[in-house]
Amino acid sequence: MVLAKHLKQRRPVTRELQARGLRMTAQRKVIAEVLQKAGKHLDAPEVLRRARQQLPGLHLATVYRALESLKKLGIIDELDLMHFRGTGHYYEARTDKDHMHFTCQRCGSVLEIQTPLFEKLKAQIEGRHGLSIRVARLELGGICGTCAAKKEKPERISA
Amino acid sequence: MVLAKHLKQRRPVTRELQARGLRMTAQRKVIAEVLQKAGKHLDAPEVLRRARQQLPGLHLATVYRALESLKKLGIIDELDLMHFRGTGHYYEARTDKDHMHFTCQRCGSVLEIQTPLFEKLKAQIEGRHGLSIRVARLELGGICGTCAAKKEKPERISA
DNA sequence: TTCTAGTTGCGAATAACTCGCAACTTGATT
DNA sequence: AATCAAGTTGCGAGTTATTCGCAACTAGAA
Numbered sequence: 001m002v003l004a005k006h007l008k009q010r011r012p013v014t015r016e017l018q019a020r021g022l023r024m025t026a027q028r029k030v031i032a033e034v035l036q037k038a039g040k041h042l043d044a045p046e047v048l049r050r051a052r053q054q055l056p057g058l059h060l061a062t063v064y065r066a067l068e069s070l071k072k073l074g075i076i077d078e079l080d081l082m083h084f085r086g087t088g089h090y091y092e093a094r095t096d097k098d099h100m101h102f103t104c105q106r107c108g109s110v111l112e113i114q115t116p117l118f119e120k121l122k123a124q125i126e127g128r129h130g131l132s133i134r135v136a137r138l139e140l141g142g143i144c145g146t147c148a149a150k151k152e153k154p155e156r157i158s159a
Numbered sequence: 160m161v162l163a164k165h166l167k168q169r170r171p172v173t174r175e176l177q178a179r180g181l182r183m184t185a186q187r188k189v190i191a192e193v194l195q196k197a198g199k200h201l202d203a204p205e206v207l208r209r210a211r212q213q214l215p216g217l218h219l220a221t222v223y224r225a226l227e228s229l230k231k232l233g234i235i236d237e238l239d240l241m242h243f244r245g246t247g248h249y250y251e252a253r254t255d256k257d258h259m260h261f262t263c264q265r266c267g268s269v270l271e272i273q274t275p276l277f278e279k280l281k282a283q284i285e286g287r288h289g290l291s292i293r294v295a296r297l298e299l300g301g302i303c304g305t306c307a308a309k310k311e312k313p314e315r316i317s318a
Numbered sequence: 319t320t321c322t323a324g325t326t327g328c329g330a331a332t333a334a335c336t337c338g339c340a341a342c343t344t345g346a347t348t
Numbered sequence: 349a350a351t352c353a354a355g356t357t358g359c360g361a362g363t364t365a366t367t368c369g370c371a372a373c374t375a376g377a378a
Contacts, residue, residue, distance in 0.1 A: 202365095
């Protein structure tokens, strides 16, 4: 049950789409590749910018639609990185192990973190509550080591 | 280090605000109370609706501003519940122990989950990476037990 | 009571998506 | 290879969810 998700990720994207009655199009292909190659989280306009190098006519609405499908298929994950900049979202390709994201609320740097405890936690929850987890998003916010070392006073909060 | 956050929550809201140069206003007070009494996650318009029972002239912009301050002070947390309905956010008062939210992606029901493993996980991360966590948001999406029992075929995904 | 800096209500402006629809593809079928 | 139903896309026009500018209005230190 926990493993199903991992197997799923390995299935080629086209297969995954067809299993749900969706089609592989040039747009979805390029968008998925952009995220797989990026290795980091991109927001929708940035995905558009990069994908347009292959498909100049690509429209932002199509990017949003593709991100939505890929997200539902478990091929990509959505993040908000503590909304450090704006209220938008970021996307990244899934890898075989889920990881967590820590965003420094002072400098905005993002750290990706992995630990077996995360898998354990998910398994425990599935077992205890009789549910199955498809997406697990653990986002952390705080002060990174570098900023803490600077020993600045707590920042002012604007109204 | 891990405890600091808990102590903070217990400090009265007014104190917490003043420590950052902010003021306690009728608006912030009512908005904080609405969330503390609600016991569940509310979105901004719903917070407005409830708070207006005490402050009829309250404006939505003020609600957003108050939510932002309270969030930065660690008095409330922000969620998106897997964006099951729209791209907006939900807010809830913090309690002494963080909990996780599972949203069923079929029926939309939300389950709050607690386990000591979560605290353990955060402590481990703080120790390993030399950072301090102020906010931890673990959101899960999947199929709840009730929906799984209905044995329906995987839902169609619209483009 | 005074005074200064923080706040609020308003309406306008943005940001971040989402929709309707005609034209265009995909890929299963013949 | 040609056909065709159903899924998709590009557009531009919405919608939703916030955020801003600013003058009038407090909170709370002095």
